[in-house]
Amino acid sequence: MHKTYLNADLHCHSVISDGTLTPEQLARRAADRGVQLWSLTDHDEISGQDRAMAAARECGLDYLTGTEISASFAGNTIHIVGLGFDHRNPALLEGLHSIRHGRAPRARQMAEALEQAGIPGSYEGALRHAGNPELISRTHFARFLVEAGHCSDTYEVFRRYLAEGLPGYVPHSWARLGDAVRWITGAGGVAVIAHPARYELSANEEYALFYEFKTHGGQGVEVVTGSHRPSEYATYADMAREFGLAASRGSDFHSPEESHTDLGSLPALPSQLTPVWELLEKRVIRA
Numbered sequence: 001m002h003k004t005y006l007n008a009d010l011h012c013h014s015v016i017s018d019g020t021l022t023p024e025q026l027a028r029r030a031a032d033r034g035v036q037l038w039s040l041t042d043h044d045e046i047s048g049q050d051r052a053m054a055a056a057r058e059c060g061l062d063y064l065t066g067t068e069i070s071a072s073f074a075g076n077t078i079h080i081v082g083l084g085f086d087h088r089n090p091a092l093l094e095g096l097h098s099i100r101h102g103r104a105p106r107a108r109q110m111a112e113a114l115e116q117a118g119i120p121g122s123y124e125g126a127l128r129h130a131g132n133p134e135l136i137s138r139t140h141f142a143r144f145l146v147e148a149g150h151c152s153d154t155y156e157v158f159r160r161y162l163a164e165g166l167p168g169y170v171p172h173s174w175a176r177l178g179d180a181v182r183w184i185t186g187a188g189g190v191a192v193i194a195h196p197a198r199y200e201l202s203a204n205e206e207y208a209l210f211y212e213f214k215t216h217g218g219q220g221v222e223v224v225t226g227s228h229r230p231s232e233y234a235t236y237a238d239m240a241r242e243f244g245l246a247a248s249r250g251s252d253f254h255s256p257e258e259s260h261t262d263l264g265s266l267p268a269l270p271s272q273l274t275p276v277w278e279l280l281e282k283r284v285i286r287a
């Protein structure tokens with residue numbers, strides 16, 4: 001018999017990437033909000049996994065290891081969530097390291113572009129928020145721009161400066177889709193397409209993404225996520241059925257001040273989908 005979870009939250013970020021809470025604070029918050037199965041999915045980084053696991057146990061949460069890998073596909077950046085992998089797997093660690101390597105030079109270019117747009121000092125400002133040049137991201141720049149009074153919130157920063165085609169946008173070549181999927185599956189985990197409605201893909205490109213993802217060994221897709229509108233749950237429930245993918249659910253929570261969707265607050269997965277944790281029963285770390 002499968003163990004079913006009414007409240008699984010398999011996507012969130014801590015201070016180890018671009019969130020503002022520690023793994024311990026997130027575990028507490030998840031437990032207080034009724035989460036039963038939890039995963040911490042920091043961007044391109046798994047050094048928080050031991051802390052998250054210990055905190056989950058402390059708070060009575062079942063746990064799956066997690067990460068969110070940035071991958072390039074058809075000129076877009078796609079995010080692939082990995083769940084239930086061995087977080088000491090050398091090929092996975094090496095792969096994640098190779099992606100993080102590109103972040104610091106990209107951040108320097110973003111800062112130069114922002115300087116030309118009249119915003120000085122953003123590299124130092126973003127680095128203060130990130131703590132480590134290997135983990136510096138657009139979110140850290142956004143926090144600095146708000147702090148320095150250039151914008152009123154981080155959404156405005158993305159709208160005015162950091163999205164594709166705007167002055168502070170600098171493309172970066174992340175992992176290839178197939179590499180990201182294989183690092184996860186090679187470490188015993190399940191690869192999941194994160195929040196598919198968020199990418200600006202044509203219908204053909206989206207179909208190609210799902211098709212290639214599946215060909216590389218990907219097995220899941222986020223259907224209910226803080227980044228989807230309710231109408232999009234049904235769209236991606238259909239895509240999950242069409243491609244034979246398991247369904248995942250996660251808030252993508254980053255911060256109490258910035259995130260619209262709190263841990264554990266999403267509706268249940270639509271019925272007649274295979275929840276992704278059914279593929280990972282042996283990988284769940286029981287509290």
Ligand SMILES: [Zn+2]
Nearest residue numbers: 013018043139
């Ligand atoms: Zn993030």
Ligand SMILES: [Zn+2]
Nearest residue numbers: 011013068252
């Ligand atoms: Zn995320």
